[in-house]
Amino acid sequence: MEKLQELLKNPPLIHEEAPGKLTSWQLSDEVLYFINNNINEDSITLETGTGISTILFAIKSSHHTCICPSEKQVDRIKSYCQRHQINTDKIDFKIDFSEKVLPSLNINKMDLVLIDGSHAFPIPFIDWYYTYQKLKVGGKIIIDDTQLWTGLVLKQFLNLEPEWKLNKNSPPRSAIFTKIQKYAQAKWYAQQPYIVKNSYFLIFKAKVQNFLRLLYVGDFHKLGKLIGNQLNQLKIRQNKI
Incomplete structure (x- = not known):
């Protein structure tokens, strides 16, 4: 907890919002604390995108996969962790776009998935599609930036699916779901309440x-x-x- 508080007080600048201008597009404090309280060194975790969350996964020492197309962002994270003596050996950095990496990624029984990469259509849906079956029952999926259309639609879709339960304390700009049952079979549109409703x-x-x-x-x-x-x-x- 102390390391997370220290990280939040002095967050590193990881993302480049303009040439030569660095910033930090980080998850809300509530989501970061949720991750902190729900994973440990035995957890299997994955995120699309990178940022303060990646450093937190390193602090928690989970078996983590980070998918990000920017090598510079990864280098900034590694540099920060090295300066602060945070071990990144258990992080598998995949420097590529998630839609290219996820289809062939062989990871099962995941405990937590964070969807926070590209928010352009249809990437968040692709990220969910290639991870939801590999997330174990009881596992968590976090969708960030639900103020954007893609994140909002994914949140609304999962909120009507019987396999998922929305965390009541989800922050305004994020949605945290728990997978409460396995998928018995692949569904067609008439078996998906959100599609039928709309x-x-x-x-x-x-x-x-x-x-x-x-x-x-x-x-x-x-x-x-x-x-x-x-x-x-x-x-x-x-x-x-």
């Missing part, structure tokens, strides 16, 4: 547009089949009730 209007709109198009061109044969299919679906739904 597709009702779009499906209805598409059907109306198709109906009007067939009516406009006078294709009454296809129009009749369309109406028949909708009536059959309505009967199926009524029988299920």
Whole structure:
């Protein structure tokens, strides 16, 4: 705890926001304390992106994988750790983009995954897709920067999935989930509540547009089949009730 407090008081400048201008885009203190309290030297951890969190993983001495395309950022972290006598031997730095590294990465039974790399579409979804099965039940996944659309959608998606439970104390700009059950099988869209919820209007709109198009061109044969299919679906739904 003391080492984390010292790190937060004097955080190193790791990221380059403009040529020659360094800054530190770090996780919130709440998330860093959560990581600190939920991992130990036996934990298997992974993060996309790098920063103060990477130094914390080194302090906690977890079996950590850090995926980052910037060698300069990694060098700054190693330099800081060397100056402060923090061992980085248990960190496996993968200097590349996460979408290239994760598909072939052979790590299982992970305890914690931090998604905080590229926030551009579709990278956060790729990061989740290639790690969620490798995270053990009871493991944690942290999505940072949920004020951005990509992070927000991933948070909203997981919040409706029965395999995940949102930590009630998640900070405003991050989301912390616990994996509470295994995935029995690969899902199609109708088994994903978030997709179904957000597709009702779009499906209805598409059907109306198709109906009007067939009516406009006078294709009454296809129009009749369309109406028949909708009536059959309505009967199926009524029988299920």
